[in-house]
Amino acid sequence: MKNKLLKWLFRGYAKGLDEQASLKEEAFNATFDVKDLIRERLKGIRPNHPESGTILENHLKGLDSGERLVFLSKANEALKNETLQVVMKSIIIESEHKAMLEAGEMVSVNFNRATINGAMLIEEELEGLKSMYKEETKDKEKMTEEEKFNPL
Secondary structure: OHHHHHHHHOHHHHHHHHHHHHHHHHHHHHHOOHHHHHHHHOOOOOOOOOOOOOHHHHHHHHOOHHHHHHHHHHHHHHHHOHHHHHHHHHHHHHHHHHHHHHOOOHHHHHHHHHHHHHHHHHHHHHHHHHHHHHHHHHHHHOOOHHHHHOOO
């Protein structure tokens, strides 16, 4: 009621509220999707948003640049692996089928949802590692000024 009165009395205030609402919505859409929101509310993990001290983060910090690149390249190769893709897709689709058609109680539905979430978490972590690999290989491909003029 308060906002309605303020909007009616002060048109600038109403415009500011609308702008704030659209900015909040844009920020929300840019950073979250439904999975992330649910994971956040249920205190789950969010891939590619690691908190400090995760096992993966610590492992990556412990590798030298060559070992790190090899590790990241294996994540890139894993995503291209047809066997892994078929197995992950099969697990997700079978879990969806069981949750929607065969579940007798909510516990079974939630278990299958958790199974789907776990498979998707693996895919999302590998995607994050793949993007790190692409970024780091792109940085290595860039030539320095000295290298550019070296053949001359």
